[in-house]
Structure formats: structure tokens, C-alpha cells
Amino acid sequence: MATKTLKNFQRNTAIYVHFPFCKQRCKYCTFLSCCNYNLADSYFDALCKELVQNARKDVVITSIFFGGGTPSSVDAKHLQMVFDAIYNNYSVAPNCEVTVECNPESVTQQKVDLFVKNGVNRVSIGLQSANDNTLKAIGRLHNYQQFLDAVNLFVNAGLTNINADLIIGLPESATDFENTLNKVVNLPLTHLSVYALEVYPNSQLDQEIKQGKLAVNQDADYLANLYDVALEKLSKHGYNRYEVSNFAKQGKECRHNLAYWRCQSYFGFGASAHGYMDGIRTENASDISQYVNLINTQGSAVVDSNLIDVAEQMDEYVMLGLRLQRGISVTEFYNRFNCNLEDVYPNVGKLIYLKMLQKREDYFTKEDYISVRPDKFYVLNEILTEIL
Amino acid sequence: MKNIRNFCIIAHIDHGKSTLADRLMEYTGQVAKRDMEAQLLDSMDIERERGITIKLTPVRMNYTYEGVDYVLNLIDTPGHVDFNYEVSRSLAACEGALLVVDASQGVEAQTLANCYLAIENDLEIIPVINKIDLPSADIDAAKAEIEETIGLSAEDAPLVSAKEGLNITDVLDAIVTRVPAPKTDGVANSLKALIFDCQYDNYKGVIIFTRIFEGSVKVGSKIKMFETKGKEFDVTEVGIFAPSMKPVDQLSAGDVGYVCASIKTVSDTKVGDTITDAANPCDQPLTGYKEVKPMVYCGIFPADGSKYNDLKDALEKLKLNDAALTYEPDVSVALGFGFRCGFLGLLHMEIIQERLEREFDLDLVTTAPSVSYRVYTTDGEMMLIDNPTKLPPVTKIDYMEEPIVAAYVYCPPEYVGPVMELCQEKRGVFIDMTYVDTKRVRIAYDIPLNEIIYNFFDTLKSRTRGYASLDYEVKGYVRGKLVKLDMLLNGEMCDALSIIVNEERAYARGRQIAEKLKDAIPRQMFEIPIQATIGNKVIARETVRALRKDVLAKCYGGDITRKKKLLEKQKEGKKRMRQVGSVSVPSEAFMSILKIDE
Numbered sequence: 001m002a003t004k005t006l007k008n009f010q011r012n013t014a015i016y017v018h019f020p021f022c023k024q025r026c027k028y029c030t031f032l033s034c035c036n037y038n039l040a041d042s043y044f045d046a047l048c049k050e051l052v053q054n055a056r057k058d059v060v061i062t063s064i065f066f067g068g069g070t071p072s073s074v075d076a077k078h079l080q081m082v083f084d085a086i087y088n089n090y091s092v093a094p095n096c097e098v099t100v101e102c103n104p105e106s107v108t109q110q111k112v113d114l115f116v117k118n119g120v121n122r123v124s125i126g127l128q129s130a131n132d133n134t135l136k137a138i139g140r141l142h143n144y145q146q147f148l149d150a151v152n153l154f155v156n157a158g159l160t161n162i163n164a165d166l167i168i169g170l171p172e173s174a175t176d177f178e179n180t181l182n183k184v185v186n187l188p189l190t191h192l193s194v195y196a197l198e199v200y201p202n203s204q205l206d207q208e209i210k211q212g213k214l215a216v217n218q219d220a221d222y223l224a225n226l227y228d229v230a231l232e233k234l235s236k237h238g239y240n241r242y243e244v245s246n247f248a249k250q251g252k253e254c255r256h257n258l259a260y261w262r263c264q265s266y267f268g269f270g271a272s273a274h275g276y277m278d279g280i281r282t283e284n285a286s287d288i289s290q291y292v293n294l295i296n297t298q299g300s301a302v303v304d305s306n307l308i309d310v311a312e313q314m315d316e317y318v319m320l321g322l323r324l325q326r327g328i329s330v331t332e333f334y335n336r337f338n339c340n341l342e343d344v345y346p347n348v349g350k351l352i353y354l355k356m357l358q359k360r361e362d363y364f365t366k367e368d369y370i371s372v373r374p375d376k377f378y379v380l381n382e383i384l385t386e387i388l
Numbered sequence: 389m390k391n392i393r394n395f396c397i398i399a400h401i402d403h404g405k406s407t408l409a410d411r412l413m414e415y416t417g418q419v420a421k422r423d424m425e426a427q428l429l430d431s432m433d434i435e436r437e438r439g440i441t442i443k444l445t446p447v448r449m450n451y452t453y454e455g456v457d458y459v460l461n462l463i464d465t466p467g468h469v470d471f472n473y474e475v476s477r478s479l480a481a482c483e484g485a486l487l488v489v490d491a492s493q494g495v496e497a498q499t500l501a502n503c504y505l506a507i508e509n510d511l512e513i514i515p516v517i518n519k520i521d522l523p524s525a526d527i528d529a530a531k532a533e534i535e536e537t538i539g540l541s542a543e544d545a546p547l548v549s550a551k552e553g554l555n556i557t558d559v560l561d562a563i564v565t566r567v568p569a570p571k572t573d574g575v576a577n578s579l580k581a582l583i584f585d586c587q588y589d590n591y592k593g594v595i596i597f598t599r600i601f602e603g604s605v606k607v608g609s610k611i612k613m614f615e616t617k618g619k620e621f622d623v624t625e626v627g628i629f630a631p632s633m634k635p636v637d638q639l640s641a642g643d644v645g646y647v648c649a650s651i652k653t654v655s656d657t658k659v660g661d662t663i664t665d666a667a668n669p670c671d672q673p674l675t676g677y678k679e680v681k682p683m684v685y686c687g688i689f690p691a692d693g694s695k696y697n698d699l700k701d702a703l704e705k706l707k708l709n710d711a712a713l714t715y716e717p718d719v720s721v722a723l724g725f726g727f728r729c730g731f732l733g734l735l736h737m738e739i740i741q742e743r744l745e746r747e748f749d750l751d752l753v754t755t756a757p758s759v760s761y762r763v764y765t766t767d768g769e770m771m772l773i774d775n776p777t778k779l780p781p782v783t784k785i786d787y788m789e790e791p792i793v794a795a796y797v798y799c800p801p802e803y804v805g806p807v808m809e810l811c812q813e814k815r816g817v818f819i820d821m822t823y824v825d826t827k828r829v830r831i832a833y834d835i836p837l838n839e840i841i842y843n844f845f846d847t848l849k850s851r852t853r854g855y856a857s858l859d860y861e862v863k864g865y866v867r868g869k870l871v872k873l874d875m876l877l878n879g880e881m882c883d884a885l886s887i888i889v890n891e892e893r894a895y896a897r898g899r900q901i902a903e904k905l906k907d908a909i910p911r912q913m914f915e916i917p918i919q920a921t922i923g924n925k926v927i928a929r930e931t932v933r934a935l936r937k938d939v940l941a942k943c944y945g946g947d948i949t950r951k952k953k954l955l956e957k958q959k960e961g962k963k964r965m966r967q968v969g970s971v972s973v974p975s976e977a978f979m980s981i982l983k984i985d986e
């Protein structure tokens with residue numbers, strides 16, 4: 001049974017590759033990134049080694065995601081190395097989703113051509129705000145016009161799946177945020193990710209706020225109101241909130257992110273990358289030099305690995321699945337874990353009664369789904385603490 | 389025995405009792421100067437921090453006067469009104485008392501009360517005028533006041549400064565020459581000793597603090613107590629307070645000391661009881677103490693429900709040397725199993741709560757303090773109710789009575805206005821106002837006790853910038869328009885938040901509590917209406933809006949662990965809360981309503 005279960009969810013596997021380089025670090029960022037491109041040669045050598053060493057032909061790759069950092073800012077030769085290492089060593093499905101994260105200023109015709117040539121069919125562009133003053137204030141290197149130019153380059157190259165990242169709660173007014181929304185809804189985009197700004201202690205942003213150079217409103221209600229504005233506006237323009245922070249036009253949901261939320265397996269390559277293969281969650285070294293060193297000396301940069309037991313798997317399945325508008329499939333849960341969702345989590349019934357969760361049958365698949373009521377996503381974590 | 393002197397010290401708070409005691413010990417060589425720690429006898433942290441004495445503490449000193457060696461036993465006593473009963477206990481074990489009077493402030497009401505107690509107990513009283521080093525000291529005025537208000541001659545009163553160590557030997561000499569030696573009723577062979585306090589030690593069992601009136605006791609003696617007839621104990625250790633416990637061969641008539649007899653059950657010893665020989669008991673026990681009646685009640689619950697037994701043990705041990713503390717099991721829907729505890733006053737309540745938390749390392753949730761009401765039912769019965777949840781339904785109540793106290797506020801004349809305003813607000817009835825001297829006024833009011841226990845003292849202090857002091861004694865019961873105020877959270881009554889309150893006050897209190905709860909209860913999955921109700925009538929309403937924060941979660945990419953940790957943390961936080969129906973209420977919410985500024 002266990003092997004069957006494992007195979008089932010490993011059949012569709014994702015690959016995440018981390019590109020820890022940026023021309024300049026955004027003030028709010030806590031992801032691993034570094035501005036010293038001199039490390040790139042040794043880093044991508046190591047990265048390709050890692051890709052080769054983990055090569056498996058028994059899984060089918062259905063999504064590839066280049067994240068960062070800023071993958072689009074990396075030299076063409078390095079990008080090509082990574083593409084080659086993947087395509088030469090993995091069984092990539094013909095319709096595989098291949099996403100590259102970009103920053104507008106680093107999108108050139110040359111890069112776009114390289115991406116298209118290598119099968120990239122989805123790009124995710126960091127816009128954050130359409131307000132040039134805001135962009136400057138948070139340390140972004142581009143303005144709104146550059147974003148438009150980048151979108152044009154991709155559209156002209158035939159890309160039909162373009163995401164833009166937006167941030168709620170930047171040091172700007174509510175009106176500025178609405179302006180951003182008004183602008184992006186009319187662009188040829190198909191997907192929007194909307195996250196709230198988090199001010200991490202000791203980040204540059206944090207320091208500048210403390211010094212009084214920047215002001216942000218972190219009040220949860222204020223932010224929730226902005227989120228509501230986004231929800232309403234985006235819905236009107238054909239965007240469906242398929243996950244708490246992600247909006248997509250029909251059929252343009254991000255397959256790679258769905259893999260995370262549906263507890264599918266994924267490889268995590270590169271410094272600080274997380275992977276989930278064969279029921280084991282792994283974490284790579286988060287320092288570039290350490291990563292390179294570990295790959296070259298030990299053949300693996302994994303610094304932490306945890307076997308996820310069945311109880312944990314079920315918890316994760318619920319925790320991540322309920323982020324989706326669709327919710328969790330009761331049938332799939334049963335097939336995967338061989339027990340009933342509501343037997344394992346007796347509070348589900350109570351939460352349905354309290355009108356926090358809802359249960360409905362999918363018209364096409366005839367499967368029962370348990371999902372968070374659309375107006376209760378605000379208390380998702382509370383609901384989860386009740387269930388788990 | 390003729391060389392023993394047993395005495396206590398009576399003084400108002402801040403008049404320097406503990407400092408004088410320190411000095412006496414230092415002068416008799418009981419404690420080397422380098423070991424001197426301010427206020428040595430106040431051994432509890434709380435006592436030192438608050439600068440007050442709560443427990444009486446005995447100490448034995450040796451002093452030579454005109455070539456003769458004397459043993460002086462001092463039994464330190466607390467000064468606050470709440471601890472009156474402790475005073476009466478130490479008085480019963482002494483033949484004399486030092487009456488310490490602050491040279492700049494004169495005789496205070498509380499001093500007077502204790503002084504009368506001492507006179508009733510036939511104690512020889514030696515006035516001592518302290519703080520003569522202060523620039524504001526007025527020795528003649530203090531002397532005159534002692535003679536006028538108490539009727540004692542202050543002519544020979546030692547004039548001292550305990551702080552500066554001035555004229556301390558005068559005090560010691562006066563103790564030797566003026567306090568009578570202990571006397572016994574003829575030649576008595578059998579032991580007769582008064583238990584004036586107890587402590588519990590994990591190794592020795594109950595340690596009895598005792599004053600021997602007749603006979604003697606030593607290791608190996610078989611003893612028994614009058615009230616717990618039948619049980620006999622073998623004495624394992626006897627000793628004196630020097631000032632820490634020091635074993636001696638035997639204690640005989642006149643001595644003050646301690647006795648251990650492997651007594652493991654706390655209830656086997658009762659303060660005020662008489663110890664005697666098991667084989668040859670004396671005929672009559674000593675006169676015990678007046679039973680003290682608690683005036684203020686509150687529910688005490690462990691913050692962690694599984695600590696119920698720890699709380700029970702702790703209360704049992706505190707009760708051992710605090711006869712005034714009463715407790716009985718209580719159960720609350722919101723707070724689970726706990727105890728309904730009775731106290732002598734608010735300070736007593738605070739002290740007990742603090743001791744439970746510090747000495748026994750317990751986390752507590754306490755409910756609003758209540759007084760004991762007389763409830764007359766339609767059946768013609770009278771019930772004493774100190775717990776709002778025990779109040780019979782309104783239809784069964786004919787009428788209710790509440791305790792009234794005679795309250796005396798002392799303050800400088802410029803604060804008379806604010807003080808009277810406060811007393812009036814608290815439903816006080818003005819009795820009179822007298823000038824104690826040009827600098828101090830005594831304002832007498834009759835005030836319902838339930839107003840006193842509700843924020844009176846703090847408000848008084850803040851409105852008079854700390855200059856006013858308060859004394860009160862219970863006067864009796866009067867009929868009052870009292871109602872039960874309940875709080876509903878999301879439609880469910882939370883029993884631990886119910887209070888009995890005067891009808892006129894109910895609206896304001898209901899509104900204040902609702903506001904406090906609104907701030908103290910975290911936002912949750914759904915909107916929580918908070919309602920204050922009397923019967924079926926809603927008199928105040930607040931709303932805790934539903935949470936809206938989870939749409940703002942940051943994406944961690946493939947890093948699931950971080951997300952899991954966050955959820956676990958949130959879950960942990962939730963575990964520490966109490967469930968009232970579907971609402972999670974943090975312990976602080978119950979406490980927050982106890983302090984409401986007006």
C-alpha cells in the first residue's frame with residue numbers, strides 16, 4: 001500500500017532551482033540572494049553537479065520553477081547550463097510548465113529568446129507596485145515602464161502565461177495600491193500573486209522604518225481591507241482566487257505552486273532549496289560557499305532531512321490543501337491514506353456546522369471536497385489549529 | 389523563669405517596628421552587624437518588598453542588665469488591619485508590649501486598636517517614641533497624644549531612632565525592668581503550652597511555634613493536643629528562635645520556642661490549641677483565639693487545570709500558619725476545578741495570591757472579589773452567599789443584605805474634597821469629620837464593603853497622591869438593591885465573570901467589564917458579542933470582531949517546516965486559553981476585569 005501511495009504522488013514531480021543572485025537586494029527580502037556574481041561560476045558548476053547526481057528517470061517532471069534571487073539576471077551561459085542539466089537528466093513531460101522568475105530590468109530580447117528556446121512557457125515578473133516612488137523606496141531597480149516593456153517582450157515572443165507579483169502594505173497609500181491594481185488588470189497578464197509585506201527584524205526595511213525614513217501600515221485590518229479591494233477588482237476582471245494569495249485566469253493556475261499545496265513531490269536544487277522526495281523533506285545549505293563546498297566534497301548539500309510519517313503527511317495535506325479554493329478531496333485523501341478525513345479530524349464536522357468549512361461535490365469528478373468558505377479565508381490559520 | 393521577658397511590638401505601618409526589632413537583635417548580639425539584613429524578621433520576600441510584616445516571627449535574645457542575664461523573647465507582629473488576628477495571637481503569648489509611635493506622626497488608629505487589644509490581654513505597655521532624628525519630630529506632641537488618646541504615662545518612654553541606633557539600650561532596659569516575668573498558676577507538673585503559629589517543613593513535618601505556660605517539653609516527651617483528642621505525638625525536636633531555629637534540650641514554663649513531633653497531617657495542629665502531656669494532661673486548655681471570619685472571597689483556580697492538586701496542597705500549607713484563610717472546593721464551567729477562598733481583607737487576599745504564586749510556583753486565575761451577602765429567600769430562609777454563581781434564582785429571593793463597614797480615612801486637609809467625593813461615589817454615608825491635628829483630618833463614612841473591595845483603596849491613593857490611609861471595621865448588614873450581573877460571550881454565560889453588584893452600579897460596571905473583555909479577548913474565527921446582562925436584560929454590549937489576518941500570510945515556497953512551526957505556535961497559544969462555549973478566553977481576561985480605573 002505504502003509504495004503504491006508513494007508512486008501515486010511522485011508520478012507528477014516538480015523541480016525547483018534556486019538562483020541566489022540579485023543586482024541589488026530589495027529592502028524587504030529575506031530569501032537567500034547575493035549580489036556577488038563572481039561566485040556564479042562555481043555556484044552553477046555545483047548546481048549542475050547536484051542536478052546530475054540526483055537524476056532519476058522513474059519520475060515524470062511536470063513543472064520546473066527557476067526561483068531566486070533573480071534568475072533572469074544570471075548570465076545566459078549559466079542559464080543554459082541549468083536547462084541542459086535538467087533536460088539531459090530528467091524525464092520532462094512534453095507539456096511541462098516551465099517558469100522563470102524575472103525582474104523587469106533584467107529582461108532583454110536575448111534572455112527572452114533563450115527562455116523560449118529552452119521551453120519556458122510561463123514567466124513570473126516581480127512588479128510589487130506600479131508606483132515608481134514606491135519602487136524606488138523599497139530598493140527595486142526598475143520603474144513601471146520597464147515592467148511594461150518586459151511584458152511586451154514576452155507577449156511578442158508568444159508567451160501566454162505571465163504572472164506579476166504584487167505586495168500589499170508597502171510604504172505607499174491605499175490609493176497607490178488601488179492604482180497598481182487598476183493598471184495591471186488591463187495588461188495581458190494571466191496570473192497575479194498578492195502577498196502582504198512582512199517586515200523582518202533587522203532587514204534594511206525594518207531599520208529604515210525605525211529610523212523614520214519609511215512608514216508602513218502593518219495593521220491587520222488595513223491590510224485585510226486592501227486584500228478585499230484586490231479580491232473584488234481581480235474577480236471582476238476574470239481572475240479567480242484559487243489559493244489564498246494567488247489569482248489566475250481560467251486554466252492559468254500555477255502548476256508548480258499547486259504541487260506544493262497538493263503535497264506532491266518536488267526536487268529542490270541549489271542553495272537553501274527545499275525538496276520533498278520519497279516522503280523525506282530536505283533542506284539545502286543556505287550559504288552559497290557552503291553549498292558549493294558541500295556539493296564538491298560530499299556530493300550533497302542537504303543539511304536537514306526529515307522523514308514525514310503518515311500522521312504528519314495527513315496534517316500537511318490538510319494544512320496545505322485548505323489554502324486552495326477547491327479545498328481537499330475527501331476521495332483523494334482516502335485513496336492516499338486509506339482512512340476517512342473526518343475520522344482522522346473529527347473537528348471538521350464541527351467547523352462545517354459553524355459555517356467555517358463547506359463540503360460539496362465536484363460536478364465533473366463526483367468527488368467530495370472540503371474547503372474553507374470563501375469569506376473565512378481570513379481565519380484560515382484559526383481553522384487549521386481547530387482541525388489539527 | 390524570673391529572668392524571662394516575653395514581649396511584642398505594636399506599631400502602625402511605617403512607624404519603624406521592623407527596624408527597631410533589627411536594632412534590638414543587633415544590640416543583644418543576636419546577629420552580627422555584618423549579617424544584618426534590613427528587616428530581618430520579615431523573612432518572606434513579599435514582606436521585604438512591600439515593607440510590611442505579615443507573619444508574626446518570634447526571636448530570642450540574651451541581655452545582661454545590672455549583672456543579671458535575661459532572656460528576651462520578641463514576637464514580631466503585623467501592623468495592617470487585615471492581620472489583626474495575628475496580633476491577638478502574639479499578644480496571648482506575651483506579658484508586655486512595646487508601643488512604637490512615630491515622633492512626627494503620633495498615634496494612628498490602627499495602633500490604637502492593637503493597643504486596646506494589648507490592654508485587654510493585661511499586657512504591660514511601654515510606649516517608645518521612634519524617629520526622633522527626623523527634622524519633623526515633635527516629641528512633646530507625641531507624648532501628649534499617647535497620654536490623651538491611650539491614657540498611658542509617656543513620661544518614661546524611651547526616645548529612640550531605630551534607624552540611627554539612638555538610645556536602643558533604653559528600650560532593652562525598659563523591657564527588663566517593666567515587663568513582668570512570666571507567671572504560672574502555682575506548681576504545675578503537666579505541660580500547658582499555647583500554639584501560636586505553625587509552619588510546615590518537608591522533613592520535620594509540622595513545626596509548632598509555642599509559648600510554654602506550665603511544665604516543660606523535651607525530645608522524647610509524649611504530647612497531645614486538646615482539640616485533636618486521642619492522637620499522641622513523640623516530640624523529636626524542641627528549640628528556640630535565635631533568630632533562626634536552634635535546637636535546645638528542653639523548653640520550660642515561660643519559654644517561647646518551637647516543637648516538632650513528626651506531625652505529618654496539617655489538620656492535626658490548630659493555631660490557638662493547647663499542647664499538653666499525653667500521659668498526664670492538664671485539666672483545662674488555655675483560652676484560645678477568637679475564630680476569625682473572612683470578609684472577602686474570591687475564586688482561585690490553577691491556570692493549568694492539571695495543577696489542581698498542587699493548589700490544594702499549597703492552600704493546605706498556607707492555612708497551617710494562616711488560620712484566617714478559608715477555602716473550599718469550587719467548580720466553574722469556564723475555569724474548571726479550583727477553590728473558593730475567604731480572606732480578611734483585600735491585602736490579605738493579594739498576599740495569599742502572591743504567596744501561592746511565589747512560594748508554590750503556581751499560575752493562578754482569580755475571579756472578582758466578593759463579600760458575603762445575606763440572602764433572604766421567599767421561603768423565609770436566610771443564606772450566606774459569597775459566590776455569585778451560588779445565588780438562588782431571582783424569583784426565589786425576597787431581599788438581600790450587604791455588609792457595611794465603618795471606614796475611617798485619614799488625610800491632609802487639602803484632600804478632604806476628593807476623599808468625600810470618592811466616598812460619596814462609593815455609596816458612602818457621611819458620619820463625621822474631625823481634625824486629628826492641624827495637619828490631619830479623620831473622615832468617617834459608612835460604606836458598603838463591596839464598594840471598598842472594588843478599587844476603593846487604589847482610587848483613594850491616586851486621588852490623594854498617596855497621602856490618605858484607610859481603616860475599616862465591619863459594622864453590620866443593611867438591606868441593599870443587589871443584582872447579579874452576568875457576562876455572556878457569544879451568547880454563553882461565563883460563570884467566572886459573574887458578580888453581585890448594587891443595581892445602580894450595574895450599568896456602569898457592566899459597560900466597564902464588557903470594554904475590558906473586548907480588549908482582553910483576542911479576535912477569533914468569528915465575531916464574538918460580549919453582553920452584560922441582568923436576568924434577561926442586556927445592559928451593555930461590545931463586539932470582538934472576527935480575525936482577518938490569515939489572508940496575509942507570506943509564501944514560503946517549498947519550505948513547509950516554517951509554516952508548520954507557525955501553526956504549532958498558534959496552537960500552543962490556544963491551549964493556554966479557557967473555553968467558554970466556542971470562545972477561547974485567555975487567563976488574563978479574567979484578571980483584567982479586577983482592575984478597572986474609574
